[in-house]
Amino acid sequence: MSMLDFGIQSKSNLIAQLLQVVGTEGVITGESDKRAYEIDWLNKWSGHSSLVVRPANTQQTAEVMRICHANRTPVVVQGGNTGMSGGATPDDSGAQVVLSMTRMNTIREVDSFNNTITVESGVLLAHIQEEAERNNxxxxxxxxxxxxxxxxxxxxxxxxxxxxxxxxxxxxLTLGIEVVLPDGRIWNGLRALRKDNTGYDLRDLFIGSEGTLGVITAAVLKLHPLPTARSTAWVGAKDIQSLVRLIDACRSRCGERLCAFEMMTHESVALVLQHVTDVSYPLTSDHPVHALIELADMNQEGLANMLESTLEEALDNGDISDAVISASLRQRQNFWKIREGISQAQVRAGKTIKHDIALPISAISDFVSAATAAIGKEQSNARIINFGHIGDGNLHFNVLMPAETDYATMTRNTASLNRVVHDLVHQANGSISAEHGVGQLRRDELRHYKSAVELDLMMCIKQSLDPHQIMNPGKLI
Structure with missing residues (x-):
């Protein structure tokens, strides 16, 4: 028997075993049908899988993993396939199974007294938000x-x-999780407890592991009282350091009512106005930087006044140049559409080198100045699209290249500009991945910025849980 015949027979045997577990509706083998699972939504990463498996429950997931473990078949776990770092895309080998969790989409329980909701991993985030709201x-x-x-x-x-x-x-936001391990064992950690000091925190080990240690099949999530009042403002300022001072003022005057503080440079806002429909610029003149600030509470009384007085003080001391507080739901939605439209506008405007970084808030202004100058020296025709969750130190410091930039130039520039940005992040004791994950995008860079001890600890954990290295190989570590 030739190696090709052996490979075909092995794949046929694997499919037959998996069909017995998940049925015909749980296995996808057709090339055209598989394609949606083999390419990411950015069209940046693509690969070829041997097949796509879609289990309907935890027990089926466990049986699938047991079979893959026994056959040494690599597995790529996939949810909505909306990631930014290529962490859920198979490689080109054709040997990897894509394990899609979208059939596991049941909301198991809402406990209003305990303020928790228990959901399966394939539930859409929006559906969890809606179910929570239905329960006040x-x-x-x-x-x-x-x-x-x-x-x-x-x-x-x-x-x-x-x-x-x-x-x-x-x-x-997570109290407990349920996980299927690489060998098919099930760890039921669905504890709806806020205090549990009975050993290692296994929950936090799997959260953020990008499918390299096991398959998260369900979770107990925290719920909060439903805010009934919001006050939202759009602000223009002269520089980022002014916004950093405004963050401090908002925290001091508004306390826990401050739920969002988003920053966008003028370049970011202008890009949205150019490429996204049905948005309007909130202020009467341009400003170097903007902030979207939102307060939320259980009582509307005094909320707008609190935000207004905070902004008036910032205007008086020169930290901001202009501001408007939303007077209607439509105006608030326009504010947020501008902020949320930046990613869409970047896709339409050209080729972007993305940086999802975290910094101490006190270091943001100096970092932005240094990184902007350094990139200008490296690539004078690039545009900096800098925006993000400045209130928690997370910036999307992106470099927009001209639309006509060819693939080879883009690849070369990506490597050099990543090093420029990430070296400066590292010097400021920041992180090169704040919320998008490492995936395959930042895997090799992680080795440059993590210490040998830290990498060794990560590899020890990986080897202990996944000795055959079948879980999402080529990602994260």
């Missing part, structure tokens, strides 16, 4: 892709979003 509760994780991303993907990447400033990222 609030699930604060909010992303631009919330209508298509799954909570499993959010957990795998420890997603952030626009409400981290008040509520924390996905890890902080």
């Amino acid at each position: 509760r609030f699930f604060p994780l909010s992303l631009g892709s919330e209508g298509s991303c799954t909570i499993g993907g959010n957990l795998a990447t420890n997603a952030g979003g626009v409400a981290v400033l008040r509520y924390g990222n996905t890890r902080e």
Whole structure:
């Protein structure tokens, strides 16, 4: 028997075993049908899988992993396929199985007294938000892709979003998880407890592991009281350091009511106005930087006055140049559409070298000045599209290349500009991945910026849980 015949027979045997577990509706083998699972939404990463498996429950997921483990078949776990770092895309070998979790989309329980919701990993983030609201509760994780991303993907990447400033990222919004290990064992860690000091925190080990240690199949998530009042403002300022001072003022005067503080440079806003329809510029003149600020509370009384007085003080001391507080839902939605339209505008405007970085808030202004100058020396025809969740130190410091830039030039520039930006981030004790994950995009760079001890600890954990290296190979580490 030739090696080709052996490979075909092995694949046939694998499909037969998996069909017995998940049935015909749970296995996709056709080349055209598989394609949607083999390419990411950015059209940046693509590969070829041997097949796509879609289990309907935890037990089926466990059986699938047991079979793949026994056959040494590599597995790429995939949720909504909305990632930014290529972490859910198979390689070109054709040997990897894509494990799609989208059939596991049941909301198992809402416990209003305990303020928790238990969901399977394939539930869309937007559906969790809607179910929470139906129960007069609030699930604060909010992303631009919330209508298509799954909570499993959010957990795998420890997603952030626009409400981290008040509520924390996905890890902080999670009480317990259920995980299928690489060998098919099930760890039921679905504990709805806020205090549990009975050993190592296994939950946090799997959250943010990008599918390299196991398959998260369900989670117990924290709910919060549903805010009934919001006050939202759009601000123009002369520089980022002025916004840093404004963040401090908002925290001091508004406390936990401050739930979002988003920053956008003039270049970012102008890009949206050029490429996104149905948006209007909120102010009467241009400003070097802008902020979108939102307060939320249970009582509208005094909320707008609190925000207004904070902004008036900032105007008086020169930290901001102009501001407008939304007077209607439509005006608030326009503010947010500008902010959320930046990613879409970048795709339409050209080729972007993306940087998802985290810095101490006190270091942001100096970093932006140094990085902008350094990139200008390296690539004079590039545009800096700098925006992000400045309230929690997360910037999307992106470099927009001219639309006519060819692939070879783009590849060369990406490597050199990444090093410029990330070296400066590292010098400021920051992180080269804040909320998008490492995936395959930042894997090799991680080795440059992590210490030998840290990398060794990560590899020890990986080897212990996944000795055959079948979980999402080529990603993260």
